[in-house]
Amino acid sequence: MMEANVNRTLIGKSLVIKGEVTGLEAMHIDGRVEGSVELPGQTITVGRSGQTSAILIANEIVVLGQVRGNCQASDHLDIRSEGSMSGDAIVSRISIADGAFIKGNIDVRRS
Incomplete structure (x- = not known):
């Protein structure tokens, strides 16, 4: 059984963050973030109601909502069926589910 990640920040549905966010813990975005989010070695999850107009940099990025901006995932970018980017x-790796929307360039780099 996997232990839940207790070091995770939740940006709620009614919250709007503008500016630069950096840190060393995972983040789940259900609100709106504009600017940049840099969480090296961590996971950024854009929830179903989440919207970003930001540069996202993390180990893993999971998209269930809407991402407008560039993403840099040192391990994995996962765009789920309801997500758009x-x-x-x-x-390094990418997964795009059937039904997902993506517009832009993808550069897959090997370690």
Whole structure:
């Protein structure tokens, strides 16, 4: 059984963050974030109601909502069926589910 990640920040549905966010813990975005989010070695999840107009940099990025901006995932970018992304991506691995929307360039780089 996997232990739940207790070091996770939740951006709620009614919250709007503008600016630069950095840190060393995972983040789940259900609200709106504009600017940049840099969480090296962590996971950024854009929830179903989440919207970002931001540069996202993390180990893993999971998209269930709407991402507008570039993504850099050192390990994995996962765009789920209800997710959409408009922007360029630099990744090691990528998963795009049937029904997902993506517009931009994808650069897959090997370690």
